[in-house]
Amino acid sequence: MTKLVAVHGDITAQRADAIVNAANNAMRGGGGVDGAIHRAGGPEILRECVERFPYGLATGDAGWTRAGALPARWVVHTVGPNYAAGQRDRALLESCYRRALEVADELDARTVAFPLISAGVYAWPRREAVAAAIDTIAAASTRVEEVSLVAVDRGAHQEIASALVMATSLRILQGVRELHRRGFHGVRVRPGVAPSGMYWRVSLWDAADPASGIHYTSGTETAFAGDAVEATTPAHDVAELILRAMPGLAPTGDAPGYAQWYEGLLARVEPEHRLPVSFADYFDDSEGWEIGWGSGVRYPAPPA
Structure with missing residues (x-):
């Protein structure tokens, strides 16, 4: 790598x-x-x-x-x-x-x-x-x-450095998509912004076992699921980390609607690394998730 x-x-x-x-x-x-x-x-x-x-x-x-x-x-x-x-x-x-x-x-x-x-x-x-x-x-x-x-330029350098940190967040989301493509449709995500507004967070869990889960915050930079995810970590490797941390996941292939919805979500996220937000202080998700905190761009909430 x-x-x-x-x-x-x-x-x-x-x-x-x-x-x-x-x-x-x-x-x-x-x-x-x-x-x-x-x-x-x-x-x-x-x-x-x-x-x-x-x-x-x-x-x-x-x-x-x-x-x-x-x-x-x-x-x-x-x-x-x-x-x-x-x-x-x-x-x-x-x-x-x-x-x-x-x-x-x-x-x-x-x-x-x-x-x-x-x-x-x-x-x-x-x-x-x-x-x-x-x-x-x-x-x-x-x-x-x-x-x-x-x-x-210092501003450009800071933007690149910040984007490298946020790329870890994107790789985690791409690891979930990789699992969906393998039939592990039970993997769910809930992303949001910390109360300070400084850090992006995401929780992953198994729909068949809501008590299971992995939590990540960009405040820890590359630390994820007991290992590290870098900007250059392949989605396949991230998927393996998730499987290791959530051993009860099964490739049931029983929620194609959610997997399709998630594909569409990442299609909106990936071009500019604008991460999704489903919760934050003073955020109303009734009109869907926001693509990029503060952008005003919405994506429909996940199917039931």
Whole structure:
């Protein structure tokens, strides 16, 4: 499992095996991260770009050059979609991270530092850009051992760090979906917000045994069911933790309506990691659960 961390700093100063450049299609240098990497790395990077990418690079693709004067060994260049210019297909943004990791594997890189691709001058909404980065890196099949998401802006760094913590919450919800897909329809969830408003909580239990249960709060960060769930923990592994903690669960397959409802819930939650809320101080759930505390976006309450 790849370790994923948030770093507050300058991408050009990272001592990773490879750093990722948010390049443009021409591959001849530019502004933002692209310009900073070319300036810090020196003319060798541009010379290799001309040699290796005579016709530029397609949006969503990636390639590499050596890193010149940078402390890294390689630069993996990828071209993010320009949201401001109408390139709003999230699959292109996800492709940048996936292809960059594939190139890193070709280089046998074990540590890779990414900027937040397309979230600068290309204007991708930051919350969705962070979610796309975390989810794609978590799902990638790669030999890279550690990935850093690097932000020079303190606010962006804090948002990434917070999203990594909240990704544990999402992985727990995805672990429940995995169990539903295996026929363990009895797993139920009740998510909410602590009275302080600082922490998200969720209770899991077996519909056939309401006294059973697991409780999680984001205040404990990765601690769950006597183990740890990271942002990169696969849903299958989370499902196994739940089964271990709730040994009475049986694959009855007897509540397809609830499982279908839950699939729809996660379809609303996953794109931006806006977690569901069914209880909180001063919250009325008669109109359904809220997707993202304070958002006003509702999802129907679960079937009886």
